[in-house]
Amino acid sequence: MKDSTDHTRSISSSLQRLFEDGALAIVVTLIEAPRNVGAKMIIEENGSHHGSFADATLDKAVIRQAPALLATKEETRTFYGREFAPELTEFSEAQFLFELIQPEQRVVICGAGHVGASLARFAALLGYRATLIDDRKEFVRREDFRETNIELVLAESWTEAVRATIGNGRGVAIAIVTRGHSEDEQCLRATVTSSIPDYVGLIGSKRRTRIVLERLRESGISSEQLAKVHAPIGLDIGAVTPEEVALAILAEIVSVRRGGSGGSLSHR
Amino acid sequence: MGTLPAADLYRQIEQANQRGERVVVATVARTRGSTPQQRGAKMLFFASGEAAGTVGGGCVEAEVWAEAREALRSGQSALHHFSLTAEEASEEGMVCGGTMDIFLDVWKPT
Numbered sequence: 001m002k003d004s005t006d007h008t009r010s011i012s013s014s015l016q017r018l019f020e021d022g023a024l025a026i027v028v029t030l031i032e033a034p035r036n037v038g039a040k041m042i043i044e045e046n047g048s049h050h051g052s053f054a055d056a057t058l059d060k061a062v063i064r065q066a067p068a069l070l071a072t073k074e075e076t077r078t079f080y081g082r083e084f085a086p087e088l089t090e091f092s093e094a095q096f097l098f099e100l101i102q103p104e105q106r107v108v109i110c111g112a113g114h115v116g117a118s119l120a121r122f123a124a125l126l127g128y129r130a131t132l133i134d135d136r137k138e139f140v141r142r143e144d145f146r147e148t149n150i151e152l153v154l155a156e157s158w159t160e161a162v163r164a165t166i167g168n169g170r171g172v173a174i175a176i177v178t179r180g181h182s183e184d185e186q187c188l189r190a191t192v193t194s195s196i197p198d199y200v201g202l203i204g205s206k207r208r209t210r211i212v213l214e215r216l217r218e219s220g221i222s223s224e225q226l227a228k229v230h231a232p233i234g235l236d237i238g239a240v241t242p243e244e245v246a247l248a249i250l251a252e253i254v255s256v257r258r259g260g261s262g263g264s265l266s267h268r
Numbered sequence: 269m270g271t272l273p274a275a276d277l278y279r280q281i282e283q284a285n286q287r288g289e290r291v292v293v294a295t296v297a298r299t300r301g302s303t304p305q306q307r308g309a310k311m312l313f314f315a316s317g318e319a320a321g322t323v324g325g326g327c328v329e330a331e332v333w334a335e336a337r338e339a340l341r342s343g344q345s346a347l348h349h350f351s352l353t354a355e356e357a358s359e360e361g362m363v364c365g366g367t368m369d370i371f372l373d374v375w376k377p378t
Contacts, residue, residue, distance in 0.1 A: 012282045012375065019275035031297055031347045031371040038345035038373050076308030078297045078369070095347065097297050097371060099308065104275045127273050149273065 011040050011051055015101060018044070022103040022170040026066040031078070032095035042101075045070070061085035062096065075100045103171030104129055107253060108197070110162060110187040111178030112139040112152075114242030115203065115249070119175055122250045124149045128173075133161050135183075158183055162190035169195030173253040175233060177203040185212050192216070192225040199256045201233030201249060235262045272310060272321035280312060280320065285377040289315040290343065292336045293373045294323050297347065301366020303327075315340055323370060327352050332370060339372045347371050 011027075018025050024045040030036055030053055041051040041059065043066040052059055058081075065084040069077055077098045081091030107123040109116045112134035123130040124147040133153040134140045140152040155161035158178075166172055174197050176187045184202060191200055202209050209231035216226060234248035235255065255262045272280075277293070284291045292313040296305055305324040312320045313336035323332055328350045335348050351367040 012278050012285065015278040016275070016282060019278065029295075029371070029373065031345075031373075037347075076295075076297075078307070095297070097295060099295075101274070104273060129273060129275075149276075 011042065014042055014050065018042070018101050019104055022168050023101070024070065024103075025101040026069055027099050027101055028062050028066065029097045029099070030094060031097045032093075033091070055088075055091075058085065058088055058091055061088060066098065069098045069100055075102075105257070106131065106172050107250075108162070108165050108172055108174040109133065110158065110174070110176045111183070112136075113177065113179055115177045115245050116175070117144075118243045118246035119177065119249055120145065120150050121147065122246055123253075126250065126254070131165050133158070133165065134178075158186040159190040162187050163194050166191065166194055166197055169197040172197035173199035173201075173257070175201045175203075175249050175253070177233070177249070181208065181212065185215065188212065188229065189216060189219075189221070192221055192229070196225065196228055199253055200229045201252065202229055202231040203233045203245075203249075204231065206232055230256075272312065277310060277312065277321065281375050284314055285375060288377045290340050290377070291315075291375045292339045293375060294332055294336060295371045295373065296323055296368055297371045298369040299366065300368075303366045303368050305368075311336075313337070313340060324368065328368060328370075332372075336372055339374050343374050343376060345371070345373045 015027065026043045028041045030039045036054055039053050041049060041053065041062055043049045043063055049063055053062065061084055079096050079098065081088060081094040081096065085091060106129045108131045109119050110133050112132050116132060120130040120132040129149050131151045131153060132140060133155050135155045135158065137154055140154050142152060145152060153161050153165060166174065174191055176184050178184050178187060188202055191197065202212065213226055213229065213231060217223065230252060233252065234245060235251045237248045237251065239245045239248040281291050281293065294311040294313065296307050296309045299307055303324065305322065309323050310321050311323045323329065331350055348370050349367065350370060
């Protein structure tokens, strides 16, 4: 029998590839058992799998169980063997860690003014990868952003920069906070006409954002495409300063991602 | 130390393994009571003595750190049980109590 650690090298490069592709998958690790602790299997969304627990019947049971985690949206669960493979008595007390591999969480920010720059820093602090886009070179200088998980993009065209940054939209939250309404409109149009991200937010007053949305609708963009747009952007926390506005935006991004209500816990 | 993005985590494991070094990945597998971190939280321990990510701040980290150093040496992956009683927590001035099962996984260079 092959020792489990023989697989780890290929597993870590496979995991990296899954992140690069923005794929969904489950990685299962045997964490308690008489032997083979640390052995892993990866089960991808399309059903393909690799790695093994050195027992064909057990492997099959694990593959059967994996979609249950995908369905619950939970990121991590630990199961005893008896919970999903009661017929395999020798593994009934063994424990298996099921972990969801999902696209890297990214926050794309159009506009590197005070709000945008603060938002990039907050997002980086939360462990999200931030991309800060502006068409003014002096606003996206590396020496002003030391965080390694903030990517800086100097846009020649907002449309092209937004499309290139969003990619397939999976795991992406986009905050449109440029200095002007015309730039905001270009960014929003580019966003809703490509792969729509998990979250889209547009800054501005209620009146102003309504005008922008109306103009897009008149130009032929469907209500369905615009339905996902949070406008005005952010949770109502009474934000006044640019930093507070950035916090309100990030709070909304987190609440959409995690399914929170956005209210006070003391009022629940 | 903050939360480690998952993609970064596997990148760092791969890089350490390519340098010929072992890495220990600590993952919170189960929690009971008022624990400082939720299931799935991860922390990396490198042969150099450096670490990244967190499994729960001061409450259990010192103990996890000690077990991780042992795992780096022995190369044995195992599930560990950590408990913190309310008394210990209040002595340390921290608001946590409860138990955590943390899996220490040794990723070895091939």
